Amino acid sequence: MRKFLPVEDLARDERFNQITMNDRMADQRTAITTDSRPSRAANRIVPSRADASDAARGLMHGIFVGEIQALEGAGRTCWDFTTGSEAPFELKLDMARQCWDEARHVEISCKLSDWMGSEIGEYAENTVLFQAACSNDPVLRLAGVNRALEGLAIDVFTTMKEFGEVAGDQYLEFAEDWMLADEVTHVKMGSDWLRKITENDPERRKKALDFQSVVDKLFSYGGTRSESQESPIGLARRFRELAGFDDQEIDVIADLSLAALEERKAAVLEAQAALN
Amino acid sequence: MADSKKPRAPFAPWDRRELPGLFSVEESARRVGAYKWCELKLFEALGGWIATVPELDVKMRLGAHCYKHAWHAELWHKRLPELREMNPDRLTVAPNEHMVRFIEALTEPEAPELTIEKLVGVYRVFIPHFISAYTFHLNNTSDITDAPTMRSLRFVLQDEFEDWRDGEMLIQSLIETPSEVDRATNHQASLEKILLAAGGITGSGTIGFNTPEHEGALI
Numbered sequence: 001m002r003k004f005l006p007v008e009d010l011a012r013d014e015r016f017n018q019i020t021m022n023d024r025m026a027d028q029r030t031a032i033t034t035d036s037r038p039s040r041a042a043n044r045i046v047p048s049r050a051d052a053s054d055a056a057r058g059l060m061h062g063i064f065v066g067e068i069q070a071l072e073g074a075g076r077t078c079w080d081f082t083t084g085s086e087a088p089f090e091l092k093l094d095m096a097r098q099c100w101d102e103a104r105h106v107e108i109s110c111k112l113s114d115w116m117g118s119e120i121g122e123y124a125e126n127t128v129l130f131q132a133a134c135s136n137d138p139v140l141r142l143a144g145v146n147r148a149l150e151g152l153a154i155d156v157f158t159t160m161k162e163f164g165e166v167a168g169d170q171y172l173e174f175a176e177d178w179m180l181a182d183e184v185t186h187v188k189m190g191s192d193w194l195r196k197i198t199e200n201d202p203e204r205r206k207k208a209l210d211f212q213s214v215v216d217k218l219f220s221y222g223g224t225r226s227e228s229q230e231s232p233i234g235l236a237r238r239f240r241e242l243a244g245f246d247d248q249e250i251d252v253i254a255d256l257s258l259a260a261l262e263e264r265k266a267a268v269l270e271a272q273a274a275l276n
Numbered sequence: 277m278a279d280s281k282k283p284r285a286p287f288a289p290w291d292r293r294e295l296p297g298l299f300s301v302e303e304s305a306r307r308v309g310a311y312k313w314c315e316l317k318l319f320e321a322l323g324g325w326i327a328t329v330p331e332l333d334v335k336m337r338l339g340a341h342c343y344k345h346a347w348h349a350e351l352w353h354k355r356l357p358e359l360r361e362m363n364p365d366r367l368t369v370a371p372n373e374h375m376v377r378f379i380e381a382l383t384e385p386e387a388p389e390l391t392i393e394k395l396v397g398v399y400r401v402f403i404p405h406f407i408s409a410y411t412f413h414l415n416n417t418s419d420i421t422d423a424p425t426m427r428s429l430r431f432v433l434q435d436e437f438e439d440w441r442d443g444e445m446l447i448q449s450l451i452e453t454p455s456e457v458d459r460a461t462n463h464q465a466s467l468e469k470i471l472l473a474a475g476g477i478t479g480s481g482t483i484g485f486n487t488p489e490h491e492g493a494l495i
Contacts, residue, residue: 001324001386011330011388071339072327078342079324083316084365089353096319096346099326103339106332120332130327 003080007131010072015121016065021128021218043232045159047167055232056163057118063156064109065125066149071102073133073145080136087138088197094189098146101182108175115171132215139197143208146190148215151240151253153183155225158236184243191244216253223261227254231261297418304422305359307413309367310478311406312352314375316368318402319345321383330388334395334446341442344435351428358424371479378470392450393463399443400460401467407436409477412484 012018045055077095081087113120132144157180164173198205219225225233235257240250287293299307322342329335356364370376382402385393414429451457476482 001321001328001383005324005327009328011328011335013330013332068332068335071335075323075326075339075342077323078320078346083320089316089349092320093346093350096323096343099323099339100343103336106336106339 001079004134004136005076007127007134010069010127010130012125015119017121017124018127019124021126021131023126044229044234045163045232047163052163052167053116056160057113057116058123059156059160059232060109060113060116061118061123062126063153063160064106064113064120066129066153067102067105067109069127069129069133070145070150070153071099071106073130073141074098074102076133077138077141081138091138091193091197094193098186098189101186105179105182108179112172112175128218135211137204137208139194139204139208140211142190142193143212144215146186147194147245148212148219150183150186150190151216151243151245152219152225152233154180154187154239154243155233155236157183158239159233162234180239184239187240187243187245213252213256217256217260220253220257220260222264223257226257226261228258228261230265231257293419295418295420297422298416299413299418299422301359304413304417304425305356305361305367307409307478308352308355308359308425309361309364309369310371310375311409312349312356312364313368313370314402314406314477315345315349315352317379317383318398319343319349321379322398324383325394328386328388329391329394331391331450334391334450337442337446341439344439348432348435351432355425355428371477372474374470374474375477375479378467378474381467381470392447392456392460395443395447395450396460396463397467399440399447400464401471403436403440403443405471405477405482407433407440409482410436412482416484 007020010018043049045052045059049055074095077087078092078099081092083089083092110120129145129149132149133141135141135144157176161173161176161180164170164176194205194208198208223231225231225235227235235250235254237250241247245253319342322338322345326335326338326342329338353364353368356367361367370379382397385397410429410433414426414433417425419426447460451460
């Protein structure tokens, strides 16, 4: 078995349809919407939204494939690096623990998707999470996956948990709350290891944080996640604090996300003007 | 209630534990070091394979088992200093070069259509050998002096039995044709021959027999 598996070699059965972030960004249906219906003025996934069920199912499928890739990424970190010289034994133990957690999340996601009425492969699989897990530096993987993407997962699970709560769906709320607990642990793992490994290597720490920022920006694309109600997913400040983010770090992500949202709104206006 | 001043035997009539054991502190540490090395190699391989298997149920099972073997490695890592090995890395080694070769052969399959080979290597070869090695240690070490190792062995063995059953059921569910039976048995045989030369998880004497090196058996 090779070290460092390229994203295109991820093994899937025939139900899955994989796309890259480039594919997604090039798709005019998702990149720019001209939908100006009042119901979309507040994009947060709430039961009152006309398309709430489908939006929640789509998000749930996104969580499902994201969990698969998180499982695969943590597993590859166990394999890709030599124990001791390239990655500490204890870091690998944490990654193995994350494998088990992510495997449970895949199981939970399957059950929830079934509960919500969708099927495996009903939506496309964006493989960007695994791409962030392909760095040849384990610290960059921790920054990109555990801090940026698992941080996003905290936001997503908080939003879905609140959706379940408002919708009176205790099954959804229960499961999301349990996954949220695990994600806080994973983000904290990333924060702790990042600080520990780069304690005496400021250059490596900067490189890792820069990489995290790139991934954060990528996932703020279109203002998908921000503190504004216009974003489908909120920013879960409290749980991020529990996971080791300080106020300044959360503010940076909040600003980044709002800027992305404003960019998107400007692009929508531009597209609408062009149509008129 | 009985008289609290009345002397009682230090060992109750039902407590049949004995002091003598087969292993010295050094030999117990050597074995524990080999356990850690093998469990480490196993959890690394299971983690690496997750992305290479297309079957969703297998993918998830490998994720769960990856952690279990990492936890076993951690248990043995923590036990080593208690066995007077203050530098656990010194004893975290393969028992011999044949075991290194076994790990190389075990982890060779990568392609998505080789799930049977991946699972056979782990669940029909490696884990049964773990069960043998751990059982031998549990049954032969001192009930009293090596009780901490025995406690870990019992936890670990419970995992190994459960994982072996999970893996065997997955293999049986994947094998659908006679040629796939051949694939499984051929791969099992080739790996078993390497482990025969290795003498088991801790090398010659893993389960009490001082297996001689079978020169030429691998070629």
